[in-house]
Amino acid sequence: MDYNLIALLMFSTMLLMMLTGQRVFGAIGFVAVVAAMALWGPGGTDMGFSAVMKLMKWTPLLTLPMFVYMGYVMSESRLAEDLYRMFHVWFGPMPGGLAIGTILLMVMISVMNGLSVAGMAIGATIALPELLRRNYDKLMISGVIQAGSSLGILIPPSVVLVLFSLIARQPVSELWLAGAVPGLLMAVLFIAYITIRCRLNPALAPAMSAAERAQITWPEKLRLLRAGLLPIFIFAAMMVPFLNGWASLTEASVIGALSAVLAAVVKRRFTWAVFETATRNTLAITVMFMLIITAALSFGAVFDGLGAGRAIENFFLKDLGLGPWQILILMQLSFLVMGMFLDDTAMLVIVAPVYVSLARALGFDMIWYGVLYTITCQIAYLTPPFGYNLFLMKAMAPPEFTLPVIYRSVFPFVLVMVLTLILVMVFPQLALWLPQTVLGR
Incomplete structure (x- = not known):
């Protein structure tokens, strides 16, 4: 044969x-x-x-349990509740304010965790009940929580980018920095969509009532701002030694996990139950x-022993006679299709090795391509019929969040993600500027 x-x-x-x-x-x-x-x-x-x-x-893989543990400590010790209360107070008075606060909460969680699962758990247990209580539209609630939690895949310290570095043999530090600006850009675009949609139809996301706003004093608002310093402390404690060369990637991940534990201890919330649950889940x-x-x-x-990788390269480069950008677009489209049936890890270790060598043969920057791949993984997490976040949402949400509701809710956010993907493709400096600036790449 x-x-x-x-x-x-x-x-x-x-x-x-x-x-x-x-x-x-x-x-x-x-x-x-x-x-x-x-x-x-x-x-x-x-x-x-x-x-x-x-x-x-491959020692960088030791970072995986550290980042997962960090996220579960944040979730189980209820440190994320303080952050959500802060966003609730500051953004609640505007239409869609609590949805915007949920996206910002997910950004904060993302810088303390490398996976979307922690964001989903926090969103479903903390944000979802509060959004329901305030009569937010179910489609808006479901879409915001799923899209926001997916930011953990792109914003450093992303575990997906760590795994991509294994496949592509690229520095994790450069990949993390490259994912920061596109990740924040996507969050800004999510917020812009929520703001515009809720301005046009305030009934989707009612603002906090005047009576409730009157009960919140300025001293309380300022006190709650301190909750926002927590993720900054954890992120700085982890990234500053790593970027300055004082600690390796693995050592930095341990510092991050210990910082999350220290924050929980200071808040007097690091109990035996928290330790056991976080350890088991990790x-x-x-x-x-x-x-x-x-x-x-x-x-x-x-697969490689059969020469399949070289056959695919020859098919794209010689048989089809396509240009580099045409091939790149076909690669991304195929990832989107596969993402409807495979999870991001399966795609990464099965298909990415072939596509990485193809992208390298075409002369594309591998750090930039890593960001494109990771954004595609985010989209795959939300695309029916088998998007990972879709089933997590169904498992965690109340019964009224049926699969049709969950599927429909992600459509506008998937479009925003595709827009971000196009912007990073057209303007590579969105991904490459920060590594060049910080590391002199």
Whole structure:
């Protein structure tokens, strides 16, 4: 059988297994092991062991449990409640103010966590009940929480960018800095959409009543501003030593986790229950990531051994005869389609290695391309039918948030994300300016 047909059979089998409800790591690993043994005999199983050893030697992966733990400490110790109260008081008097405050809360959570799952948990437990109590439209509530939580994928310290650095062999510090401006730009565009929409239709997001505003004094407003210093403290404690070369990436992640614990201790909220829940959840997510990455690295080794990566490069570069930008657009469109069925980790370790080499062959900047990829992952998190955040929202929200409501709610925010993707593609300096300025790249 032709090697290209074998590669196509592997990929289609893996997708079919995922669509039937198999676990991601199980589907990927099963196809990799069966294909390796069928092609190269018993010796093919060495590919899996080589993938595990490759993963174990990559020390930046130690940052994953640190960032996840940081987010869960923030969530379980209710430190995020103080932030939400601050945004509620300052932005509540304007139409859509609490929705804007939710987006800003998610930005704050993003700089203390590298995943969207912590933002979803905080949004569903803290923001959602308050927004419902104030008669916000269900579509607005669902869209704001899902879109806001996805910012953790792009804003540093993003775990997705850490994983991309493994695939593309690029410095994590540059990728983090490159993701900061596009992430903040996307948050600003979310806020602009909410503001315009609520100005046109205030009933979607009623403002705080005059009686309630009168009860909030200026001393209380100023006191609540101190809650906003907490994420700045944690982010600075983590990033300043790292960017100045005083600490490695792994050491900086430990500093960040310890800073979150210290903040919880100072607030007298770091109980045994908080410690146990944060540790258990961190272990579960870390093991899940490790299993997926190990299985996908094995799959990638077999895929690359067949020469499938080179075949795809030749197909785009020679057979189709397309220009670099046309190929880049096709790559991004294919990521968007795959994101409807795969999660970001599966896409990263299965397809990204091929596309990274293709983007490098086309002469594109790999730091810039990493940001494009990560924004595409964000969009994939919100696109039906299998967007990750869609199902998290369904699991965490009250019964009245049905799947049709959840699906419809994300549509305008997905359009905003696509606009951000286009802006970063057209203006690469949005991603490259900060690394050039800070690190002299």
